[in-house]
Amino acid sequence: MTEINPTRYGCHECREDAELVMSDRATQGVRDLYHSHLRECRDCRKMHRLLYALYEGPVVPPPPTGMAEEKEFHAALRRAREEQPAPWYHKWSLRAGVTAMAGAAAALTLALFNVGPMSLGSDAETVADNTSPTALVEHDVVDDTATDGGIDHPAQSYGRVLGGDASVISMAKPERAVANTDTFGVGTRFQVDDEEALQVGMVGKIVANFTPGSDIEWTKATPSLIELEVHRGIAAVRYDRRPSDPILYVRTPTAVVRVIGTVFTVEVDENEETIVSVLRGQVDVLHPETNDLRAEVESGDRYEVATSSHGNVGRDEVEAALPLSNEVDVDSADFTDALTLADGHIPTSWNVPGLPEDAIQRTLLHVPAPTAEPTTIFEVPVTRRRVGQATRPFDDGAALVVDDEAGDLIDRLMVEVKETRGKELRAALDNCRKLYASQQTRFRAARCLSSFISEYGDEPAAVEGYLLVGILRMDYALDYRAADNAFEEFLRRAPRNHHSVEMAMYRLWLSATEDGRITEALHRGRRYLDRFPHGKYVGKILQRFEELKTDF
Amino acid sequence: MQSAENIAIAHVPPEGADVSQAGVCVLSREEQELLEGAKAGRHRALRQFYGTYQGQVRAHLFRLLGPDCEIDDLTQIVFARAFNALGSFQGNSTLSTWLYRITANTTHNLLRQRFRRDRVKTALNWFNAGRGTAVQSSRVEARDEAHRLLQRLRPDLREVFVLYHYEGLTLQEISDILGKPVSTVGDRLTRARKKLRELVSAS
The missing domain is CATH 1.10.287 (Helix Hairpins)
Known part of the structure; x- marks a missing residue:
């Protein structure tokens, strides 16, 4: 820029230079003159503001999520x-x-x-x-199933029983009863015990609680769609879906619930009527045949399909979903502090109308009764499973055998702690054990054990506490990062010949598999098979990874 | 979005992209994998493709059209066309540039129709707004006024201005997107700036 005479710098020059100044291409001298003129000239100030807004562009609203x-x-x-x-x-x-x-x-x-x-x-x-959303999805599914055959890898298309009791039947292969394992595949139907709820994890992404007496079937798992069918009872589901994860459909005799990612319950009562309650997020309720949208149910809402009526979420639904509470401190780098609210209190992220905001009062006791007509008092179905009764098809089903690893661990931990430390340590652990003993309170044991670890983690006798925390973090919170940290911490601290090393290595493999880190899972699987070629988890690893069979 | 203080920007190929000797920026490895999956019709890949680029498409439409009830619809149309055309995409440009091209083709006729339809109306509004300036100037946001000014720009000039200044593309990229010579694009950009300056001065 040539030198400019300040006395000749007027509106015309200012407008000529505006673009240069805004694009930062003007010299310091020009910029000074320009701004000096702006201070004196109202019209040019307006021009500058307008031109600036033009070059800056509009503020784009955020895209839909x-x-x-x-x-x-x-x-x-x-x-x-x-x-x-x-x-x-x-x-x-x-x-x-x-x-x-x-x-x-x-x-x-x-x-x-x-x-x-x-x-x-x-x-x-x-x-x-x-016109059918299902058809659209299924078309995509066909392509993916042919090429991928699972969510990302066939090893992920499995579920695991986390706790509880149920009679099961494999609908996919009715001739073959489910083997004695806690792992099940697509096509498994659960008839939940009348006394105890069943908690399951599916494809490493979904945690569900089936209330006593429920009859629920897992019908599909593909890269784009997971499908459950509720024949009877209540299925409470937590699905913290990532963008590339599949959509979840929950089918009932009278509706289809389309889930993008949320915490909700679907109930089919004794009249086969469907009730959908949402605690976090939102779900769509569709017509079961046409897939037309019937209702959008938002958090805090309880929707009865038969009457198309909305009400408030009630105590039954909150109770069914409570074992799925996993509010965590995502900023916490230390896994022992990660679980902050799974202590029996209702998470603040759940919308329960009428429930006080005060965290201490967010318990089941303070949940008001539903405002809608309570038409859904679920009675335990008359078709109970009894010993010796062999006439109903379900009686052909086998019981899933849950490897109650954590239960064994906590008992062993008690013994070891008892031998080494006094009453104080024992009392702390005993409290965790009591929580762990019941399916309804097991999810709270993670927090209890985290506190235990923070307090007594350096004690050699408490080393299995890390393993326990990892298992609970993995099973109930699907927090695989925290679980990996816990298992690795255990392996680092425990002696090489510790009796739980095998379980820790198995869990590390399982964590990577369910989290979809297939390469890592293969590596961990090989490491396990090398070290424990006759180990008790060999079958489970080979079940999910055909490619390891040849190596083995 | 590019700030007004930094209008002239240097374009750097995306990280991991392979730049051939001819200077043509081809797809990065991630883009190639995504493209292969999407071409095969895999739901996950299509979903990822949509998730990656929907912000770009929607923002571009917003900058071109302003707040408009048809943006949702147009976004769907752009992606529907992209999904159908994936098979014919050769990978000679980035997916992002390719989507800009589809967006430009989708909106071109619409912009022209609207511009013709609204010309008289806009002129009238402009006249009325001018009369009421003394009263309204303090209330009218500069941003809203800027948007109105932009809408008065001819569609071909507006396209280039938006792509260059708001989307941060180079003249060469805009030339690829619009299928016009770089000189034409440069000329349009100059004319767009000049016209806007005139409109701003007149306001």
Whole structure:
């Protein structure tokens, strides 16, 4: 820039230089003159403000997230299918119509029209059925199943029983009863014990609590869709879904609940009516046949499908979902402090109308009764499973054998602590053990054990506490990072010949598998198989990883 | 979004991208994997593709059209067209540039139709706004006024201005997107700036 005479710097020069100044291409001298003029000239100040706003551009509103984002994606998919070019036979049938051929020709055209889609396979079928969201998803699923065969890897398409009791039957392979293992696959149907709830984890992403007497089936697990079917009872589900995770559908006789990611319960009462309650997030309730949207149920809402009525979430639903509470301090780097609120209090992120905000009072006792007509007092079904009764199909099912590893551990820990430390330590651990003993309070044992570890973690006798914390963090919070830390901490502290090393190594493998870190899981699986070729978890590892069988 | 203080920006290829000797920026490894999955119709890949680029598409539409009830619909149309055209995408440009091209093609006619339809109306509003300036100037946000000014720009000039200044693309990239020579793009940009300066001065 050449030197400019300040006395000649007026509005014209100012407007000429505005763009240079804003794009930071003006010299210091020009900038000084420009700003000096702005201070004196109101019109140029306005011009500057306007031009600045123009170059800065509008403030873009944030894009939709969660449910809205998912809907838009599916709408785009649907539109993509609709906009696909029409197949040749459509054009031909049109031409035939235009030339007004006789009845025989029209019949032939119609025949071609009808036969065409069948012969063209899935693409044409999708075009014909593109109004159904399920059809859209299933079309995608077919592709993925063929190539991937699971969520990301077939090893992830499994579930595990975390606690409780149920009679199970494998619907996928009815001829084969479920083996004596805590691991189950797609097609498993649970008839939950009348006295005790069943807690399961599925595909490493979903934790569910099935209330006593429930009858629930896991029908599908693909990269884009997981599906449960509730025949009877209450399924409380927690699904902290990441964007690339599959959508969850919960089917009942009268509705389909579409879940993007949330904490909710679905109940089918004795009249086969469906009630959906949402504690966190939002779900869509769809018509079971047409998949038309019936209702959007938001957190704090309880929706009865039969009457299309909304009410407040009630105590039964909160109670069913409470074992799934996992509010964590995400900023905590130390896994022992990670679990902050799974202590029997209702998490603050759950919307329970009428429940006090005060954390201390957020307990079941303070949950008001539902405002809606309480039509859903669930009675334990009459079709109970009894010893010696062998007439019902469920009696062909086998019981899942839960490896109550943590239960054994906590008992062993008690013994060791008893031998080495006094009453104080024992009392602390005894409290955790009591919490662990019941399915309804087991999730609270993690917090209790975390406190125990913080207090007594350096004691050699308390080393298994790390393992216990890891197991509970993994099973109930799906917090695989914290679980890995705990298992590795255990392996670091425990002697090499410690009797729980095998379990820790198995759990490390399981954590990587369920978290979808397949390469790491393969590595950990190999490490386990090398060290424990006759170990008790060999079968479970080989069950999920065909590729390890050859190595082994 | 690019700030006004830093209008001229140097474009750097995305990290991990392979830049050939001819200077053509091809896909990064992640983009290639994503593209292969999406071409195969894998739900997860399509979802990831959508998740990665929906912000870009939506923001671009917003900057072109302003607050508009059709943005949701247009976003869906852009992605629907992208999903259908994935098979023919050769990978000669980044996915981002390719999507800008689809967005430009999708909105081009709409912008022209609207511009023609609104020309008289805008002129009238402008006249009325001018009469009421003394009363309204303190109340009217500079940003809203800037948006109105931008809408008065001819669609072909507006496209270039938005792509260059708001989306931060180079003239070469804009040339690729619009299918026009770089000189034409540069000319349009200059004319857009000049026209806006005139509009600002007139306001």
